Amino acid sequence: MKQESEWEPKLVGFLCKWCSYAGADLAGTSRRKYPANIRIIKVPCSGRIEPLFLLKALRLGFDGVLVSGCHPGECHYQTGNYRARRRIAITKKFLEWVGIEPQRIQASWVSASEGGKFVDIVTEVTTGLKIVGPNQLFSQERDGDGTEATARG
Amino acid sequence: MEQRLRHEAKALLEQGKVDWIIGFEPGSLKFTTTPLITNDKNDADRLVINPFIVNNLANFLTEVKGRVGIVAKGCDSRSIVSLIQDNKVLRESVVILGVPCLGIIDLSKIERLVTKDRNELDDIIREGDKVVIRVDGEKKEFPTTQALFDNCLACEFPTPQEYDILLGEPKPAAPNLAQSRENIEKLEGMSPGERWDFWKNELNRCIRCYACRNVCPACFCQRCFVEETEPQWVLPVPRWQDNLIFQIVRNIHVAGRCTDCGECQRVCPVNIPLRSLAREMYDLVDELFHFKAGMDKDARSLMTHYEEKEAEEFFR
Numbered sequence: 001m002k003q004e005s006e007w008e009p010k011l012v013g014f015l016c017k018w019c020s021y022a023g024a025d026l027a028g029t030s031r032r033k034y035p036a037n038i039r040i041i042k043v044p045c046s047g048r049i050e051p052l053f054l055l056k057a058l059r060l061g062f063d064g065v066l067v068s069g070c071h072p073g074e075c076h077y078q079t080g081n082y083r084a085r086r087r088i089a090i091t092k093k094f095l096e097w098v099g100i101e102p103q104r105i106q107a108s109w110v111s112a113s114e115g116g117k118f119v120d121i122v123t124e125v126t127t128g129l130k131i132v133g134p135n136q137l138f139s140q141e142r143d144g145d146g147t148e149a150t151a152r153g
Numbered sequence: 154m155e156q157r158l159r160h161e162a163k164a165l166l167e168q169g170k171v172d173w174i175i176g177f178e179p180g181s182l183k184f185t186t187t188p189l190i191t192n193d194k195n196d197a198d199r200l201v202i203n204p205f206i207v208n209n210l211a212n213f214l215t216e217v218k219g220r221v222g223i224v225a226k227g228c229d230s231r232s233i234v235s236l237i238q239d240n241k242v243l244r245e246s247v248v249i250l251g252v253p254c255l256g257i258i259d260l261s262k263i264e265r266l267v268t269k270d271r272n273e274l275d276d277i278i279r280e281g282d283k284v285v286i287r288v289d290g291e292k293k294e295f296p297t298t299q300a301l302f303d304n305c306l307a308c309e310f311p312t313p314q315e316y317d318i319l320l321g322e323p324k325p326a327a328p329n330l331a332q333s334r335e336n337i338e339k340l341e342g343m344s345p346g347e348r349w350d351f352w353k354n355e356l357n358r359c360i361r362c363y364a365c366r367n368v369c370p371a372c373f374c375q376r377c378f379v380e381e382t383e384p385q386w387v388l389p390v391p392r393w394q395d396n397l398i399f400q401i402v403r404n405i406h407v408a409g410r411c412t413d414c415g416e417c418q419r420v421c422p423v424n425i426p427l428r429s430l431a432r433e434m435y436d437l438v439d440e441l442f443h444f445k446a447g448m449d450k451d452a453r454s455l456m457t458h459y460e461e462k463e464a465e466e467f468f469r
Contacts, residue, residue, distance in 0.1 A: 099349025108469035
């Protein structure tokens, strides 16, 4: 494992195709710089995001997960993000109760015109994860090096 | 109550109002009952109601075809309503024989109380708020709070929420939340890291028999995510990491359908305190969305509706 000083958190982002993904695109085309720690997965709607996705990402060794969709009332499919909101709220609270640090599960609303907001959020989340430290939740020993957790998908 | 149930069940079958009756009959072991699913009116005489009718029979509703008469305690009736909300069961095709429930006796608690195996006990009787155990010619009395299942102690709705025939007088609720939440409160006092270690340690024992899932009336997916292979979300072998993901995601999936009937914990062969997970989710759903599962058959289920403004504090 890398030295603590070199360690960079790895973050997976599930972005809705209509708003947040376009927002991230806008950040790119406007030449705004955001941390390269995020790996983006495009989903058709935030309502597509299953709590299992978040757990799987953490199981694979990602340090955090960002879920992002259209603002309430602006869903391309009318109600997808409202449904996502209930699901994500429950997931966040429940995972916190089971013992996963709340900083690892993040959610936001980013519209297609909010490239700046997207940059800010990714920066904040990355900084937050640096404070929380590497994800060793699923490693064989909690204070081990975490190789086991990432060994297989 | 038992006589009336037998009478009603027989009448329902004779008049052709139902094709099947789902109830309880005496089990093969002492102080146990076992589900009875029958279409023969003569079997109605085998039906029993006693403080040992543990199973949540709503679980069988999705599997039995035709019109069904079903014996339901308070929590079971909520599971049935929850299935109706999800369109898994039609209200017209079930006749609910409601049992106002006094709480179910947890035999493992009894065994611990008298430090004897259940086979050595002569009798267990419920008298008011006492449980009387006769063993070796002696009579031992315990308050019901020591003898009932944890979820029964917290029961808010002992009388069925939805019924066609109520077998007995409605029973007022007397939830004893403090006692039923003992383990949960212990966990709440821990740091997140300690809680994670607790669950890691508990789920280490899990043998992935899926009894908790199979017994759960809210877990009605035809194909469970744990059995999917493309992609393979979790490995089928029992490793604590995958066991824990299975339990976490299972609880998220049944959020808003779980009625805290406690079946998952009861059936666990390795005694994992699964109810602590389920109850926390139950309380969470109530706290966030003021929703209790299975209360009103005409209400929409939790995950299929929403309010314009809610849960915004979780989003940046």
